[in-house]
Amino acid sequence: MEIFVQQLINGLTLGSIYGLIAIGYTMVFGIIGMVNFAHGDVFMVSAFIALICFLLVTTVLGITSIFLALAIVLVVAMFFTSLLNWAIERVAYRPLRGSFRLAPMISAIGMSIFLANFVQVTQGPRNKPVPPMITDVIVLMDSGSYQVTLAWKQVIIMVVTAALLGGFWYLVQKTSLGRAQRACEQDRKMAALLGINVDHTISLTFVIGAALAAVAGTLYLMYYGVANFADGFVPGVKAFTAAVLGGIGSLPGAVLGGLLIGLIETFWSAYFSIEYKDVAAFSILAITLIFMPQGLLGRPEVEKV
Amino acid sequence: MAVQTADTAAPAAPAAGSPSLLGHAFKDALITGLIALGLFGPLIGFETVIIDGALGLAYRPSLLAIMVGIVFVGRLLLNLTLWSPNRRPSTRTGPSVFDRIGTAVGPGVKPALLAFAVVFPFLSTFLLGGLNESRYLIDLGILILTYVMLGWGLNIVVGLAGLLDLGYVAFYAVGAYTYALLATSAPINDFFAGLFGATFWANWAFWICLPMAGVFAGVWGMILGFPVLRLRGDYLAIVTLAFGEIIRLVLINWVDFTNGGAGIASIPRATFFGIPFNAGPDGFAALFGLPFNPMHRIVFLYFVILALALLTAFVTVRLRRLPVGRAWEALREDEIACRSLGINTTTTKLSAFATGAMFGGFAGCFFAVRAGFVSPESFTFDVSAMILAIVVLGGMGSQIGVAVAAAVMMGGMEMLRNLGFLKQIFGNDFDPSLYRMLIFGFAMVAIMVWKPRGLVSTRDPTIFLKERKAVSGDLVKEGHG
Numbered sequence: 001m002e003i004f005v006q007q008l009i010n011g012l013t014l015g016s017i018y019g020l021i022a023i024g025y026t027m028v029f030g031i032i033g034m035v036n037f038a039h040g041d042v043f044m045v046s047a048f049i050a051l052i053c054f055l056l057v058t059t060v061l062g063i064t065s066i067f068l069a070l071a072i073v074l075v076v077a078m079f080f081t082s083l084l085n086w087a088i089e090r091v092a093y094r095p096l097r098g099s100f101r102l103a104p105m106i107s108a109i110g111m112s113i114f115l116a117n118f119v120q121v122t123q124g125p126r127n128k129p130v131p132p133m134i135t136d137v138i139v140l141m142d143s144g145s146y147q148v149t150l151a152w153k154q155v156i157i158m159v160v161t162a163a164l165l166g167g168f169w170y171l172v173q174k175t176s177l178g179r180a181q182r183a184c185e186q187d188r189k190m191a192a193l194l195g196i197n198v199d200h201t202i203s204l205t206f207v208i209g210a211a212l213a214a215v216a217g218t219l220y221l222m223y224y225g226v227a228n229f230a231d232g233f234v235p236g237v238k239a240f241t242a243a244v245l246g247g248i249g250s251l252p253g254a255v256l257g258g259l260l261i262g263l264i265e266t267f268w269s270a271y272f273s274i275e276y277k278d279v280a281a282f283s284i285l286a287i288t289l290i291f292m293p294q295g296l297l298g299r300p301e302v303e304k305v
Numbered sequence: 306m307a308v309q310t311a312d313t314a315a316p317a318a319p320a321a322g323s324p325s326l327l328g329h330a331f332k333d334a335l336i337t338g339l340i341a342l343g344l345f346g347p348l349i350g351f352e353t354v355i356i357d358g359a360l361g362l363a364y365r366p367s368l369l370a371i372m373v374g375i376v377f378v379g380r381l382l383l384n385l386t387l388w389s390p391n392r393r394p395s396t397r398t399g400p401s402v403f404d405r406i407g408t409a410v411g412p413g414v415k416p417a418l419l420a421f422a423v424v425f426p427f428l429s430t431f432l433l434g435g436l437n438e439s440r441y442l443i444d445l446g447i448l449i450l451t452y453v454m455l456g457w458g459l460n461i462v463v464g465l466a467g468l469l470d471l472g473y474v475a476f477y478a479v480g481a482y483t484y485a486l487l488a489t490s491a492p493i494n495d496f497f498a499g500l501f502g503a504t505f506w507a508n509w510a511f512w513i514c515l516p517m518a519g520v521f522a523g524v525w526g527m528i529l530g531f532p533v534l535r536l537r538g539d540y541l542a543i544v545t546l547a548f549g550e551i552i553r554l555v556l557i558n559w560v561d562f563t564n565g566g567a568g569i570a571s572i573p574r575a576t577f578f579g580i581p582f583n584a585g586p587d588g589f590a591a592l593f594g595l596p597f598n599p600m601h602r603i604v605f606l607y608f609v610i611l612a613l614a615l616l617t618a619f620v621t622v623r624l625r626r627l628p629v630g631r632a633w634e635a636l637r638e639d640e641i642a643c644r645s646l647g648i649n650t651t652t653t654k655l656s657a658f659a660t661g662a663m664f665g666g667f668a669g670c671f672f673a674v675r676a677g678f679v680s681p682e683s684f685t686f687d688v689s690a691m692i693l694a695i696v697v698l699g700g701m702g703s704q705i706g707v708a709v710a711a712a713v714m715m716g717g718m719e720m721l722r723n724l725g726f727l728k729q730i731f732g733n734d735f736d737p738s739l740y741r742m743l744i745f746g747f748a749m750v751a752i753m754v755w756k757p758r759g760l761v762s763t764r765d766p767t768i769f770l771k772e773r774k775a776v777s778g779d780l781v782k783e784g785h786g
Contacts, residue, residue: 035539049347055362056351083343095754102469103757105539106697109471109690110749117743122348130360233686237550240543275558282547282554289544290532 002146007270008263013154013223015262016161020216021239022246022254023168024209030185030249031205032097037108038088040236041115042210046081046217047227048119051128053077054221066133070156070222077214085210086203094199112232119229128227157219164215165255168208172251181205185249234278238265241285247298256296330384338377345372415705422450422611426604436600443600447607447675449715451668454614456695456707458664461621463693464702465630466657467637469542471689472529472549476662478556478684479525480518480669485569485679486562487514507573508581511674515667522666523659530658534651549689556681568680575606575674606675613671617664618704624660633657687742694749700758718745 021043028036053076057069092111096103134153141148172178180201183191192198220235221227242261246253261281268280288295350369351362421428425446429439455477462470487493488510497506529548533541556563563569576582582589582602589605590597624630632653635643644650673679695714699706718741 029539033539035543045348048353051353051360052347052351052362055353055360059362080343080347083340087340087344092750092754096757099757101539102542103753105469105542106693107750107753109693110746110753113687113690113742113746114750115746117740117746119348121739121743123353126355128353128355128360237543237547244540244543273558276554279551279554279558282551285547286532286544289536289540293536293540 002141002143002148003270005141006146006148007266009148009150009154011263011266012259013157013262014266015242015259016157017216017220017223017258018235018239018242018261019255019258020161020164020212020219021235022242022258023251024213025240025243026246026248026251026254027181027205027209029243031181031202032093032104034093034104034108035240036093036206036209037105037236038092038111038115039209039213040234040239041112041232042081042085042088043213043217043220043235043239044227044229044232045084045115045119046077046210046214047221047231048123048128048229049080050074050077050214050218050221051130051227054130070133070218074160074215074218077218078211081210081214081217082207085206085213089203089206094202112236116229116232123229125229130221130225130227132225133222153223157223160215160219164212168212169251171208177201177204237285238278238281241281241288244285245288245295247295250295250297253295253297327385330381333384334377334381337380338373341373341376342369345369418705418708419615422446426607436598436604440600440603443603443607445716445719447603447610448719449712450607450610450614451672451675452692452695452715453708453711454610454617454668454671455665455692456699456711457614457617457621457704458661458668459692459696460661460699460702460704460707461624461633461664462657462661463696464707465621465625465637466633466654468654468657469539469693470545470658470661471542471686471693472545472547472552473661473665473692474684474686474689475529475549475552476522476526476665477669477672477688478552478681479522479662480666480671481673481679481683482556482563482569482669483518483521483666484511484514484670484673485572487517488573488673489569489571504581508576508579510573511575511670512578515670518666518670519663520666522669523663526658526660526662526665527655529662530655534654546686546689549686553681553684556684563681566681568678568682570678572673572677572679574677575602575609577605606671610671610675613667617667620660620664621704629653629656690749691745694745697749698752714745 021039024039024042025036028034028039050073053073054069057063057072063069063072088111092107093104096107134151134156137149137151138155139147140150172181180191180196181204183194183196184198184201188198191201220231238261239258242257243254244257245260246255246257261284264284265277265281269277272280346369349372350365352365353360354363355361426439426443429442429446430436433439433442455473458476459470459473462468462473488506494506497509529545533544536544557566559565574582577589580587580589580592582599582605584590584597588597589595589601595601625634632643632648633656635646635648636650636653636657640650643653672683676683691714695710696707698714699708699710721741721744
């Protein structure tokens with residue numbers, strides 16, 4: 001029972017991070033119908049930007065309050081990652097709009113390899129550990145031999161995720177930008193005829209996706225305390241799995257899928273085998289796509305001739 | 306990584322050399338430079354280094370300034386020359402330079418390349434003055450030909466049938482492990498030792514396992530292809546990627562069967578159809594009356610992979626003229642139309658997967674016998690991406706394009722290893738081989754943006770009325786399947 005509760009907490013924490021990345025996949029897929037393969041690596045780059053910013057803030061500026069430092073890091077990482085994803089869209093995907101269907105996907109694979117190796121070349125191939133930032137825990141249950149703990153950093157992850165998702169939900173549902181975005185999702189040509197700047201809207205979609213990935217990257221760095229250039233690929237595929245499981249194109253679906261993938265991965269590691277946890281996640285992706293391609297909350301895709 | 310779209314520079318005033326044009330170009334370049342500063346700033350300007358066990362920062366302002374300066378000057382020059390509004394847009398339409406070169410030299414290039422590939426080991430031996438001296442070149446030739454073969458195999462799936470397969474390395478791995486496991490298996494060795502003599506299995510394992518590796522990989526192609534039949538485009542790509550990763554993770558974790566990450570070593574070497582390449586009295590050299598030289602085996606391996614690659618090309622060319630090949634191409638062009646014309650898309654897709662996988666399996670078996678060692682490290686996603694990049698660069702569906710792309714890519718990567726003189730410019734810490742994948746990823750994006758159809762983008766129709774006309778690749782749309 002205690003182990004179960006502990007794994008539940010861990011799984012929800014991990015799932016929040018996956019959910020934040022998954023939103024980037026699902027929004028881009030919704031609006032231009034491509035799998036942004038490089039998104040996982042954008043997440044990894046954001047973790048590095050957060051790491052560098054954290055080191056600058058704590059050592060050079062000498063800010064000792066960890067929460068203030070984290071807030072600064074978060075904002076800076078969001079800014080630079082958004083700029084990066086904006087530039088990627090502009091350079092690698094926009095010229096290919098209207099090309100054959102696989103072209104942006106292949107371009108994105110190239111971009112993913114480029115980003116991972118760019119970080120490897122500029123920052124080195126070794127793991128970059130940061131000292132633990134927040135170590136306090138709340139003991140929820142104590143059965144003598146096993147303590148169920150809720151770490152403060154887990155609380156931060158869940159609260160930040162929930163707050164950002166709330167704000168983001170408001171942005172998509174209530175503002176004119178969100179309306180433009182949903183219009184482009186439904187029919188890009190019609191939206192353009194009605195005076196929506198489609199290119200601008202798509203750029204903003206990439207910017208928002210990158211900002212959320214940067215939040216995920218910062219939280220990931222805070223939680224695991226380590227960054228590596230190869231850390232983009234597997235979380236990226238898992239977040240994509242989350243987006244597919246929740247129904248690609250659906251925002252609540254991405255979060256739900258993220259939480260489910262986080263829980264499945266954590267429970268699988270705890271009760272079955274830790275070696276095969278990635279196999280479990282990849283299998284879920286295949287099973288979902290084969291038996292339930294529309295996902296949990298998605299609309300079935302209608303094939304038009 | 307500058308922003309290359311020139312929409313801000315397009316509608317400027319037409320006056321030649323006017324200050325507004327220069328000012329405009331300068332302003333645009335400045336903005337680009339600022340963006341480049343934002344992109345490169347965090348990762349190039351700072352380096353995280355571990356000092357005394359703790360993480361610290363090192364600063365690289367000069368490098369950052371150089372990178373941003375390159376972007377700024379490059380953009381400024383482009384604005385003033387190529388993207389200048391005064392420049393008359395090129396009115397030439399029709400096939401591009403590459404396509405015209407391709408059509409002009411097309412008939413002669415295939416026999417010429419083939420002849421070059423056949424005489425290559427002798428040529429390099431002759432030019433370098435000895436077998437041992439030419440080892441490096443022949444090894445490189447083997448590597449290139451392996452990737453040519455893998456590219457041609459994947460070309461069946463991606464180029465002909467239009468199914469984007471990101472897990473092709475799985476079949477390469479299946480082929481390699483089939484040979485590695487069967488050839489090192491003690492029970493099989495004992496069984497054949499009792500029947501035909503102690504050295505039979507070591508001498509014949511490759512020739513018996515080669516077709517088996519192809520068959521196993523083909524069966525795996527069907528097994529993995531079956532669940533993804535209903536998927537289209539991007540989804541198919543991601544699921545094949547997942548399958549490729551699953552196979553690699555199983556190879557790592559199933560230690561009892563595959564020996565895990567440590568891999569399988571001392572796999573029997575290739576033999577000249579049962580005659581081992583050794584210095585003994587029954588060896589190749591003694592039987593053919595030559596002085597013993599370990600290079601004989603390498604040259605022989607070169608011809609084995611050349612034959613395998615030619616087999617792949619030949620089978621592909623012949624299949625394209627059969628109903629199944631035509632069905633693949635129809636499937637690539639339009640799956641719904643294909644189905645409504647009565648083509649069974651299930652068997653068509655499965656046959657494409659299985660055929661492509663079979664050649665991947667052959668190549669894997671060859672890889673195992675050449676290296677004598679297999680481990681899951683050799684079968685990462687990077688290899689899949691590399692093969693895909695070769696197919697894409699060569700122009701999907703074009704055989705000669707894939708061969709040239711494989712030679713350019715693998716040859717280029719090898720050349721990066723040899724750029725020792727760059728160390729004198731950038732200092733001794735500079736390791737050009739680190740930049741291989743970086744350049745390779747960048748090239749993939751650049752090729753897609755510049756020539757999405759690859760270098761050879763014309764289509765050679767397999768069926769035609771009266772005369773054969775090359776079709777521009779822009780008229781066909783892969784990837785809808």
